[in-house]
Amino acid sequence: MEFSILLPAFAAGIVVLLSHVPLGREVLTRGIIFIDLAIAQFAGLGLIAANYFGFEAHGLEIQFFALLGALLGAILLSVTERFLADYQEAGIGILFVLAATASLLLIANNPHGGEQLQNLLVGQILWVEWVQLIPAMIIGLIILFMSISYSNLFKTKWFYLLFAVAITQSVQLVGVYLVFATLIIPALASLKLNKEKQIFFPIAFGIASYAIGLIMSSVFDLPSGAVIVWVMALLSLAWMCNPLKKQTKDSS
Amino acid sequence: MNNIFKGSISKFLLATILVASNSSTFAAINVLACEPEWAALAKQLGGNHVVVNSATTALQDPHHIQARPRLISKARRADMLICSGAELEIGWLPILLKKSGNAKIQSQAIGHIMTADHVELLGKLEKVSRSMGDVHAAGNPHVHLDPRRMVLIADLVTQRLAQIDPDNSESYRNNNQSFKSDMTAMLERMKATVESLRNKRWVVHHNNWIYLNDWLGLQQIATLEPKPGVPPTTKHLAKLVSSLNENPVRAIAYGSYQPKKAANWLGKKTNTSVLALQYTVIDWEKPNAIVSWYESLITSLANALVP
Numbered sequence: 001m002e003f004s005i006l007l008p009a010f011a012a013g014i015v016v017l018l019s020h021v022p023l024g025r026e027v028l029t030r031g032i033i034f035i036d037l038a039i040a041q042f043a044g045l046g047l048i049a050a051n052y053f054g055f056e057a058h059g060l061e062i063q064f065f066a067l068l069g070a071l072l073g074a075i076l077l078s079v080t081e082r083f084l085a086d087y088q089e090a091g092i093g094i095l096f097v098l099a100a101t102a103s104l105l106l107i108a109n110n111p112h113g114g115e116q117l118q119n120l121l122v123g124q125i126l127w128v129e130w131v132q133l134i135p136a137m138i139i140g141l142i143i144l145f146m147s148i149s150y151s152n153l154f155k156t157k158w159f160y161l162l163f164a165v166a167i168t169q170s171v172q173l174v175g176v177y178l179v180f181a182t183l184i185i186p187a188l189a190s191l192k193l194n195k196e197k198q199i200f201f202p203i204a205f206g207i208a209s210y211a212i213g214l215i216m217s218s219v220f221d222l223p224s225g226a227v228i229v230w231v232m233a234l235l236s237l238a239w240m241c242n243p244l245k246k247q248t249k250d251s252s
Numbered sequence: 253m254n255n256i257f258k259g260s261i262s263k264f265l266l267a268t269i270l271v272a273s274n275s276s277t278f279a280a281i282n283v284l285a286c287e288p289e290w291a292a293l294a295k296q297l298g299g300n301h302v303v304v305n306s307a308t309t310a311l312q313d314p315h316h317i318q319a320r321p322r323l324i325s326k327a328r329r330a331d332m333l334i335c336s337g338a339e340l341e342i343g344w345l346p347i348l349l350k351k352s353g354n355a356k357i358q359s360q361a362i363g364h365i366m367t368a369d370h371v372e373l374l375g376k377l378e379k380v381s382r383s384m385g386d387v388h389a390a391g392n393p394h395v396h397l398d399p400r401r402m403v404l405i406a407d408l409v410t411q412r413l414a415q416i417d418p419d420n421s422e423s424y425r426n427n428n429q430s431f432k433s434d435m436t437a438m439l440e441r442m443k444a445t446v447e448s449l450r451n452k453r454w455v456v457h458h459n460n461w462i463y464l465n466d467w468l469g470l471q472q473i474a475t476l477e478p479k480p481g482v483p484p485t486t487k488h489l490a491k492l493v494s495s496l497n498e499n500p501v502r503a504i505a506y507g508s509y510q511p512k513k514a515a516n517w518l519g520k521k522t523n524t525s526v527l528a529l530q531y532t533v534i535d536w537e538k539p540n541a542i543v544s545w546y547e548s549l550i551t552s553l554a555n556a557l558v559p
Contacts, residue, residue, distance in 0.1 A: 005351075126319035127347050214321070223318035237321045
C-alpha cells in the first residue's frame with residue numbers, strides 16, 4: 001500500500017474533524033441536522049450567481065463568491081431561526097430547496113458552466129493536496145479554540161457564520177457526504193459522555209474512522225469517501241452497543 | 253481480549269500489505285487507459301508485454317469518476333497513459349496526473365497519449381460560449397467510433413510502445429500488423445452491411461456518435477438533448493415528436509452509459525424503435541475486443557436501421 005497516497009487524505013480528515021466536532025455538537029443540540037447541506041448549496045449558488053452575472057471566477061475569486069453565498073445562507077438561517085423558532089428544521093429545508101432550484105434556474109441554459117462550477121465546490125478526499133490544508137487548518141484551530149474558550153458564542157447567531165466559513169472549506173476538501181458524517185456521527189456517539197470528554201473523544205473516534213476507512217478503501221479499491229462514512233457509522237454503532245462501556249458507567 | 257484485538261489488527265495490516273504488493277505485477281510496461289477502448293487497444297498491441305488498467309468501465313460516464321486509492325497508485329506506476337483528450341477527462345485527469353507525480357506520463361512525455369491530438373477532429377468550433385452547452389472547443393473527443401481513425405491511433409501507440417520498450421518493438425509491430433489485417437478482413441466481410449447503412453436517418457441521445465456518422469454515412473437528424481449535456485426538455489421533445497411524425501427516422505439510439513427514459517418516451521410517441529448501442533468496448537481484456545466490438549456495433553445498427 002502506498003501510504004503517501006492516503007496521507008494527505010488522512011490529514012484532511014483530521015483538519016475537518018477539528019472544526020466539525022464542536023460544530024456538530026451544537027448542531028445536535030439545536031436539532032438542525034441538515035444545515036450543512038443548505039450551507040453547501042448556498043456556497044454553490046454564490047458561485048453560479050457570480051458566473052451568471054458575468055464573473056469568470058478563478059482561484060481565490062471562487063473562494064470569495066462561494067463564501068459570499070454561504071454567508072448569505074447563514075444570515076437567512078439566523079433570520080428563519082428568529083421567525084420560525086421551533087420549526088427551524090423546516091426553515092433549513094425550505095432554504096435548501098430554494099438555493100438548489102435557484103441554481104437550476106440560473107444554469108438552465110448553461111450546463112457547461114453549471115456542472116463544472118458545482119464540481120468545483122464538491123471535493124473528493126483523495127484529490128486533496130497539502131497546500132489546501134493550510135487555510136482549513138487555521139479555520140479548524142480557531143473554531144476548536146473558540147468552542148473551548150468562548151463556548152457561549154456558539155449559542156448566538158454568530159454560530160451560523162462560523163458554520164458557513166467552516167463548511168465552505170470542508171466540502172471542497174472531502175465532499176458533502178463526509179462533511180455530514182463528520183459533523184453528526186462522532187458528536188452523536190459521544191453524547192452520553194461527560195462534558196470534558198465531549199471534544200477529544202469524538203475527535204479521536206473520528207481519526208480512527210478516517211484511518212480505518214482509508215486503509216479499507218485502499219485494500220478493497222473502493223471510493224474512499226463512501227467507505228469512511230460507513231466505517232464511521234459502524235464504529236459508532238459498535239461503541240454505543242458496547243457492553244464494556246455500560247459496566248464502567250454502572251461502577252462510576 | 254486485548255491480545256486478540258491486537259492480533260487481529262496485525263493480521264489485518266499484514267493482509268493489507270499482501271494485497272497491495274500482490275497488485276504490482278512485474279511486467280515490462282504498465283499502461284493506464286482512461287477509457288476501455290484505449291485499454292483494449294493497448295492490450296491488443298502490447299499483448300503479454302503490457303499490464304493494462306482502465307480508469308473507467310463501459311458503463312461509466314468518462315466525464316466524471318470517483319477517486320480510488322488504487323487509481324492513483326496505478327497512475328504512479330504507469331509507463332504509458334492513453335486517453336481520449338480534447339477535454340473529455342478535464343474534470344479529473346489533470347489532478348490525477350498531478351497526484352501521480354509520475355514524469356513518464358506527464359504531457360510532452362513519450363508515455364502521454366491523448367488520442368484526439370493525433371487524428372483529424374470533427375466538430376471543431378471557432379468560438380465557444382457557455383450558451384452552446386457542454387461542447388469541447390478542440391473538437392468532438394469520441395474518436396474511437398471510427399475504425400479509420402482507430403488504425404491511425406494504433407500506429408501511434410505501436411510506435412510509442414516500441415520507443416518505451418525497444419526490446420519488444422518487433423512484437424508490437426507484429427501485433428499492430430495483425431490488428432490491422434483483422435480489421436480489414438472484418439470490414440471486407442461486413443461490406444454489404446456497412447453499405448446498407450449509408451444515408452439511414454436516426455436520432456441519438458447525446459452528440460457523441462459523429463465519428464460513426466462520418467464513417468458509415470448515417471444521417472443524424474437530431475439529438476434528444478437540446479444542447480450537449482442539457483437533459484431533454486419538454487419543449488425540445490415536443491418539437492422532435494412533430495418533426496419525427498412528419499419525417500420519420502429508423503431508430504432512436506442511446507449509449508450504454510446514458511439514461512434511456514427520454515429515448516423510450518420519444519420512441520413510444522412516434523412509433524420508432526429504440527436502440528441501446530455499445531458506445532465502447534465492454535470486455536476489453538478479450539482478444540480482438542476492438543474488431544468484434546465494431547462488428548457487433550454495425551450488426552445491431554443494421555438490424556435496427558435497415559428494413
